[in-house]
Amino acid sequence: MASLKDLRIxxxxxxxxxxxxxxxxxVAASKLRRAQEAAEQARPYAQRMEGMxxxxxxxxxxxxxxxxxxxxxxxxxxxxxxxxxxxRGLCGGFNTNIIRSARALIRDLQAQGKSFKIYTVGRKxxxxxxxxxxxxxxxxxxxxxxxxxxFSEAEHVAQAVTSMFDAGDFDVCTLVYANFxxxxxxxxxRQQVIPFPVPEVADGEDAGAGGGYEYEPSDxxxxxxxxxxxxxxxxxxxxxxxxxxxxxxxxxxxxxxxxNAGEMIDKLKTTYNRTRQAQITTELIEIISGAEAL
Amino acid sequence: xxxxIQLDLVSPxxxxxxxxxxxxxVPGIEGYFGVLPSHMPLLSTLRPGVVSVxxxxxxxxxxxxxxxxxxxxxxxxxxTLLVDEAIAVDELTADDIAKRxxxxxxxxQSAATDEDRAAAEKALVIVDxxxxxxxxxAP
Numbered sequence: 276m277a278s279l280k281d282l283r284i285x286x287x288x289x290x291x292x293x294x295x296x297x298x299x300x301x302v303a304a305s306k307l308r309r310a311q312e313a314a315e316q317a318r319p320y321a322q323r324m325e326g327m328x329x330x331x332x333x334x335x336x337x338x339x340x341x342x343x344x345x346x347x348x349x350x351x352x353x354x355x356x357x358x359x360x361x362x363r364g365l366c367g368g369f370n371t372n373i374i375r376s377a378r379a380l381i382r383d384l385q386a387q388g389k390s391f392k393i394y395t396v397g398r399k400x401x402x403x404x405x406x407x408x409x410x411x412x413x414x415x416x417x418x419x420x421x422x423x424x425x426f427s428e429a430e431h432v433a434q435a436v437t438s439m440f441d442a443g444d445f446d447v448c449t450l451v452y453a454n455f456x457x458x459x460x461x462x463x464x465r466q467q468v469i470p471f472p473v474p475e476v477a478d479g480e481d482a483g484a485g486g487g488y489e490y491e492p493s494d495x496x497x498x499x500x501x502x503x504x505x506x507x508x509x510x511x512x513x514x515x516x517x518x519x520x521x522x523x524x525x526x527x528x529x530x531x532x533x534x535n536a537g538e539m540i541d542k543l544k545t546t547y548n549r550t551r552q553a554q555i556t557t558e559l560i561e562i563i564s565g566a567e568a569l
Numbered sequence: 570x571x572x573x574i575q576l577d578l579v580s581p582x583x584x585x586x587x588x589x590x591x592x593x594x595v596p597g598i599e600g601y602f603g604v605l606p607s608h609m610p611l612l613s614t615l616r617p618g619v620v621s622v623x624x625x626x627x628x629x630x631x632x633x634x635x636x637x638x639x640x641x642x643x644x645x646x647x648x649t650l651l652v653d654e655a656i657a658v659d660e661l662t663a664d665d666i667a668k669r670x671x672x673x674x675x676x677x678q679s680a681a682t683d684e685d686r687a688a689a690e691k692a693l694v695i696v697d698x699x700x701x702x703x704x705x706x707a708p
Contacts (some may be wrong), residue, residue, distance in 0.1 A: 316583035323579065323649050327642045331612065426581045488644075491599055491613035500614055501640060511581055
């Protein structure tokens with residue numbers, strides 16, 4: 276049985292933990308608001324970009340001389356997996372879920388006998404991937420904003436990826452990140468970015484989608500401009516979605532930690548009071564029986 | 570025939586404008602072009618310049634944005650401008666432009682590769698256009 280002093284010490288320590296977790300929850304909540312706003316503001320651009328590219332690509336896919344970012348290298352032997360996580364922990368299952376999904380993807384690739392490379396974004400991703408796949412790591416980036424990422428950070432990653440692609444280091448590139456749905460729900464997403472996944476167009480619509488447009492300067496020139504841009508945009512969106520998801524996950528993790536600490540304090544207090552009362556009773560009995568003996 | 574067209578002006582960071590307008594004049598790579606309702610479908614790259622939003626064809630521009638490049642898509646649903654960065658023309662300041670100019674010039678000086686130099690030159694063109702946009706806007 277713990278002594279009263281031990282119990283008191285434990286109660287104070289749990290109380291200060293509770294203070295910390297509830298402060299972290301509050302910080303995460305205010306960061307979440309900003310991050311969520313940024314992620315939502317970025318969505319229209321990324322979606323329209325995809326739409327525009329889809330229209331354009333539907334017309335020129337299969338043509339000779341289509342840019343390689345669109346057509347691919349013609350094989351899919353070698354994959355680049357971009358694993359995006361947060362820089363910091365204490366955000367529930369956020370990092371773990373992303374890493375689990377990335378590992379599953381890598382295992383699939385291994386089972387199919389494909390070679391793979393890993394580019395990590397975020398410190399947690401690097402630390403985890405280094406354990407098993409240190410030989411496959413080709414790059415790392417973690418200097419993104421604490422709350423909201425800027426576009427130049429995404430461009431930095433996109434440039435690294437493009438130069439690897441141009442050097443023929445891989446054929447297919449996939450992003451693994453968490454899509455922000457709400458503060459309590461984040462969905463781990465795998466998105467193929469190279470080659471650009473051309474939306475399936477029904478035969479009847481084909482002419483309407485690709486053929487009706489007038490191009491200035493020309494469709495191939497726009498395409499060569501648009502494709503690298505789209506890569507940066509998709510990475511940017513993933514960064515922002517990830518940022519919002521991280522704060523959301525941290526907020527709910529800290530919320531339940533605060534609640535748990537509260538419950539624990541209640542339990543400890545009950546034990547503390549019971550012990551105290553038992554002690555008083557014992558003391559009284561001792562005094563009374565001492566007095567009776569006289 | 571509808572007499573307004575849906576315009577969406579978005580940059581990677583945010584949606585700058587979304588609404589129905591009478592006409593929009595866009596700095597296309599091969600020259601400025603106006604987009605009116607029922608314009609034929611068009612895809613164009615943009616060069617640095619000013620996007621003017623008009624309520625009616627003959628009205629003075631209701632709003633002007635400086636954009637530093639991007640893409641325009643016109644389809645029956647409306648006109649979408651995807652730009653890298655857009656600043657409302659009346660928010661351009663001489664200080665800001667001067668700062669950007671020094672940054673761009675420094676970059677041009679220190680450029681080591683052809684790519685760097687091209688990027689720096691592009692930045693300078695943007696600054697020039699920005700200055701012009703500001704001087705034209707200020708009477």
